[in-house]
Amino acid sequence: MNSIFSFQRFGNLMKKQFAEYYKAYLMGAGVLAGVLVLTCILIINATKNPLTIDEQGIMFSVFLMFAGAVFTSASFADAGQKKQAIYLLTLPATQFEKYLVRWVISYLLFFVVYVVLFYIVVLPFASLYHDEGKGDILVMSISTDSTIGVTLVYYSLVHSLLFFGAILFQKLHFIKTAFATFGILVLLNIINSVMIKQMLHQGKVKIMANPFSTLHIVENERVNSLNPGPSGEMMVNIMWVSITLVLWTAAYYRLKEKQV
16 A cells, blocks of 8 residues: 555655745735636626625636636646656656646635635625624525535546646647537537437428537427436536546546556
C-alpha cells in the first residue's frame, strides 16, 4: 500500500502545490468574486429587482460549470512544458498521489471555495429582497435545492472531461477539450435525429429531440412532448456518472503513461 499511497507523501505534495501556486489560486478567486459581483449588479439593473432564488440558482450552476472548467483545464498545465514535465514526473511521489492532489484541488477544494465565495458575494444582494410580512432574506440553499443533485452530476461530468483533457493535450487544454466535446455532441445530435426520424417519421410530422431529453413531435402546429419521466432521468444521470468515473480513471492511466 505504501508503494501506491502514503499520507505523509500526499500531505507533503499538497503543501508543495499550495506553496508554489497559492498566489495564482488567490488571484483566480479574486477574479471569480469580481465576476460574480458584476453579474449580480447587471441582473439587478436589468430586472430593477433584487436577486430572486431562481436567478441565484442559475448563477450558481452557470459559474460553477464555467469557472470549474477553466480551473480544471490548468490542472496539468506544467505537464505540457518539457522542463516542468520532467520535474513533475520525477517528484518523489507515486503517480496516484500526484493525480490525487490535482484531483482534490480542482474538484473538491474548488467546489468548497466556490460555494463560500458565492454566498459571500450573493448574500448582500439577496438581503435586499425581503418578504414584507416576515422580513426574511431569500437566499438559495444548496442543502434543500431540488436541482443541486443534477447540478453536481453535470459539474462532475464537466470536471472529468477537462481533467482528462488537461492530461491528454499538451497545450491549449481548455480550447482543445471544448472543441472535442462540441464535436462529439454535434455528432450525437445528428445520429439521434436520424434515428428518431427513421423510427417515428410519418407524413408531415416534425420531430425535435436532443439526446437523452424530452422528445417533441409537431403536427399541424400542435406540439406533443414525450418526457422520459423520473426513471428515465435517473437512468440518464447514472449514465453521466458512469462516464465521469470512466474519464477520471482514464485520466489516471494517461498520467501513468507519462512516466514511461
